[in-house]
Amino acid sequence: MPRNAWFETVAEARRRARKRLPGPVYGALVAGSERGRTIDANQDAFAELGFAPRVVGHHAERDLSTTVLGVPTAFPVLISPTGVQAVDPDGEVAVARAAASRGVVMGLSSFASRPVEEVAKAQPDLFFQLYWSGTRQVMVERMDRARAAGAKALIVTLDWSFSHGRDWGSPAIPDRLDLRTMLRFAPDVLPRPGWLWRYARSGRLPDLTVPNLRTPGGEAPTFFGAYGEWMQTTPPTWEDVKWLREEWGGPFLLKGVTRVDDAKRAVDAGVSALSVSNHGGNNLDTTPATIRILPSVAAAVGDQIEVLLDGGVRRGGDVAKALALGARAVLIGRAYLWGLAAGGQAGVENVLDILRGGLDSAVLGLGHSSVHELGPDDLVIPPGFPLTLGGGDVPVGHPTPATTT
Numbered sequence: 001m002p003r004n005a006w007f008e009t010v011a012e013a014r015r016r017a018r019k020r021l022p023g024p025v026y027g028a029l030v031a032g033s034e035r036g037r038t039i040d041a042n043q044d045a046f047a048e049l050g051f052a053p054r055v056v057g058h059h060a061e062r063d064l065s066t067t068v069l070g071v072p073t074a075f076p077v078l079i080s081p082t083g084v085q086a087v088d089p090d091g092e093v094a095v096a097r098a099a100a101s102r103g104v105v106m107g108l109s110s111f112a113s114r115p116v117e118e119v120a121k122a123q124p125d126l127f128f129q130l131y132w133s134g135t136r137q138v139m140v141e142r143m144d145r146a147r148a149a150g151a152k153a154l155i156v157t158l159d160w161s162f163s164h165g166r167d168w169g170s171p172a173i174p175d176r177l178d179l180r181t182m183l184r185f186a187p188d189v190l191p192r193p194g195w196l197w198r199y200a201r202s203g204r205l206p207d208l209t210v211p212n213l214r215t216p217g218g219e220a221p222t223f224f225g226a227y228g229e230w231m232q233t234t235p236p237t238w239e240d241v242k243w244l245r246e247e248w249g250g251p252f253l254l255k256g257v258t259r260v261d262d263a264k265r266a267v268d269a270g271v272s273a274l275s276v277s278n279h280g281g282n283n284l285d286t287t288p289a290t291i292r293i294l295p296s297v298a299a300a301v302g303d304q305i306e307v308l309l310d311g312g313v314r315r316g317g318d319v320a321k322a323l324a325l326g327a328r329a330v331l332i333g334r335a336y337l338w339g340l341a342a343g344g345q346a347g348v349e350n351v352l353d354i355l356r357g358g359l360d361s362a363v364l365g366l367g368h369s370s371v372h373e374l375g376p377d378d379l380v381i382p383p384g385f386p387l388t389l390g391g392g393d394v395p396v397g398h399p400t401p402a403t404t405t
Contacts, residue, residue, distance in 0.1 A: 006350050007342065010314045010335045013351055017341035020195050021087060022188040029087070029337050032281030035167050038289075039281025042312025045289035049321050050380030054367035062363045063370040064356065068329050069153045069251035069272055069306065071125050074103030075356050076329035076371055077319060079336060080310050081109035081129035081155060084210065084223050087195075087341040089202035095340060096122035098348035102356070107155050107331065108212075110142065111226055115211040120149045127253065129155040132240065133213075133230035141216065143248055153272075154248045158236065159256020159279045198344075242269040253308070256283075258293050259390025263301045273306035273328070280311050280333050288387050291322060295376075296388035298326025316358020320366070324374040325386075 007013050018026050032039030064075040079099050085091035092114040099106040100123040107127045108119050120126050128146035130139065143154065199206065209220040213229075221229070236244075245252045253273040254266050266274050276294050278287040290311035298307045309322045310331035322330050332355070339351035363371060366378045 005343075006346075008354070010338065010351055010354060013335070013338040013342045013347060016343075017087070017338040020192060021341050022192050022195060024188055025087060025195075026341075029334055029341070031166050031168070032285065033283065034165055034285035036281065036285065038278055038283070038285050038287045039312075041289040042278070042281060042291070043314060044312075045291045045385075046312060046315075046318045046321055048382055048385060049291070051317070051320075051362065051366065052378055052380055053365040057367045058364055059367070059369040061369065062360055064359060064363065066329060066371060068105055068308070069127075069253065071105055071152050071251075072103075073105050073125070073329065075319075075359060076323060076327075077104055077313075077352065077355050077359075078127075078308070078329055078331045079104065079106040080331035080333040081107035081112070081127075081157070082333050082337060083109050083111035084113045084208060085337065085340065086113065086206040086208070087337060088344050089199050089204055089206075090344060091207070091340075092119050093122050094345040095336060095348050096120075096126070098336075098339075098345045098352065099123045100125070101345075101349055102352040104352060108151075110212045111210045111223060112212055113207040113210070116146050116149045116151065120151065124150055124152075126151050127153040127155050129157055129255075130244075131157055131160070131230050132236040132244075133226070133233050136243075138215070139244070140247055142213065143244075145212070147248075147250075153251035153253060154244075155253045155255055155275075156241070156244055157255045157279075158241075159258075159277055159283050161283050195341075238265050238269050241266070241271070245270045253306075255310070257297060258287060258290070260296050260300045260388055261390035263297045263307075263390075267301050267304050271305060273308060274301070275308040275310050275331060276327075277310045277331075288389070291318075291325065292385060292387045293389060294322065294327060295325045295386040302326050313355075316355045316360070317362050319355060319359045320362035320371075320374060321379060323371055324376060324378050 066073060066076045079095060088094055092112045096106050096119045105125045106123045107129055108116055109129050110131060116128060128151035208223055210223055210226045211220040213226050214220040251272045254271045255275040256277050257263050257274045258278060276290045276297050278290055290309050294309050306328040307326055308329050309327040313330050313332050314335055319330050336348050336351050339347035
């Protein structure tokens, strides 16, 4: 039978991405740091949780909508900010159009390959992501630019460390594209004519610069130039986080929390929300799965700020499990990038549809009419599954998530 143009699972999106992309490009999407234990743990932990479905009392209509930082979203899945999206010529703009068509919020990386102004036109419900990189004045200029473009919230990512080594080898990523570089990568690219043709048809080459870090009157740095700036910047303190929050002056999400004590300090610094995250396995390897850490963080601060989760989400059922353990919503990264590689904007829409369908199925089977009714009683939680890092008790429940005005 011929293969459908659409795909039914995120796993199939990944298979198609691997078939279509040059090896180094695909490798950049899947590689976790060091031995890759955390990237596997993020996914495997969701499978350890079971559902406790109901046999009678199902609801014919189910409401999957919610708000995140006051911004309505059709269902609780956000596009996580990811760097240079060279898997498709339209990159972040294609992702933005897909997010807008499905009514979900998009996070845009400061390391994106397309400018924030262009992406915001495609999806006005945009959160802009910032690293602690450069001088304070430079960071203020970047926040001002994002605010002027219409960004509705700021995501500050602080969970990225310098774990370079990968046991299977790090993918080769050029600093810029010139004739010599193209000749060097030809053996990887030529066997993937579909990817090459998409770029040829678009009339552009893969963009390896990061325009959102361009200084006024200057040129956009390359990815590695921006990476170098970040590496050379003195790491922030909690006072620096508070300063960023005050300078932004609007909804503020801190990404990268795994410890209860850090979550409490984030509240003290005035953040509006946090995401329980280990950078998708690209941070310190052997950090526990985020879904195992989520309950303790949600119990500690979930009645004061919104708590989100990212890491390992591949199915709508994963979304339901995160919500049941205290998350307001989840962010996805690799899943939509595989969709983008497999089919451009339509591929990202396909991934979002898969997650929405799986979430709706879970809400139906568990006997609920809304995602806000999901709770720990809907799950089979193995003994010892929840973990607490940084002090506090290990709960199995969670408080009512905080609302944002």
